Amino acid sequence: MPHHAFCALFTALVLPVLKYCSTIWSPHQIDLQKRLESVQRKASKTALHIMDRTTKLPYEERLQTLRWSRLDGRRLFSRRVLLYKFLHSDCPIPEGYLRRSRRDPLRLEQRLASTTSASYSLFIQAPELWNSLPVGARRAQSVGEFKDLVWYRDV
Known part of the structure; x- marks a missing residue:
């Protein structure tokens, strides 16, 4: 799947679920924040086709490449x-x-x-x-x- 198609699906289907009511409840426990962010971390790897552990591209650079921002x-x-x-x-x-x-x-x-x-x-x-x-x-x-x-x- 082309990365632009995956990004469109992620932002349309997954991101709204991750952001749902977060304006009000905004998780304050570090564990919950990390768990939410891990979904986006995995999605950024999938979008950029980074499946093997030999390719090391930091999370922040992946976000910049995809023009995404951190959930927090x-x-x-x-x-x-x-x-x-x-x-x-x-x-x-x-x-x-x-x-x-x-x-x-x-x-x-x-x-x-x-x-x-x-x-x-x-x-x-x-x-x-x-x-x-x-x-x-x-x-x-x-x-x-x-x-x-x-x-x-x-x-």
């Missing part, structure tokens, strides 16, 4: 896009989940989690994700502009 980078990017939509009223959320800073309306206040697993929740991690963005990205006028400003930073 994709998750981070999609979380930031969702935050942009929450903060710019494209997706309504209940009051109090995200609080803007009183001093700087472009920043979010940090919330504390009551449990370790809750500390990996999107709304607890939101201030760190959002506040680490450049001011220009936080001031973006549209989702498209925001994506353009953030994409190469994360992926």
Whole structure:
């Protein structure tokens, strides 16, 4: 099978399954992250027809060759896009989940989690994700502009 056909099948059928709901649940256990990434590692080898162990092409180079990005980078990017939509009223959320800073309306206040697993929740991690963005990205006028400003930073 030609590699472009395999890539099309992978991005159409497998990648959506790997990314399903990852914007919200984004696995925080290293083991789960590695297991998800291993699927893409194997797919990159298959796409480039690297079946034998004698050919050594690092994973990052395989991704660049295929113009793919790491799954953790994709998750981070999609979380930031969702935050942009929450903060710019494209997706309504209940009051109090995200609080803007009183001093700087472009920043979010940090919330504390009551449990370790809750500390990996999107709304607890939101201030760190959002506040680490450049001011220009936080001031973006549209989702498209925001994506353009953030994409190469994360992926």
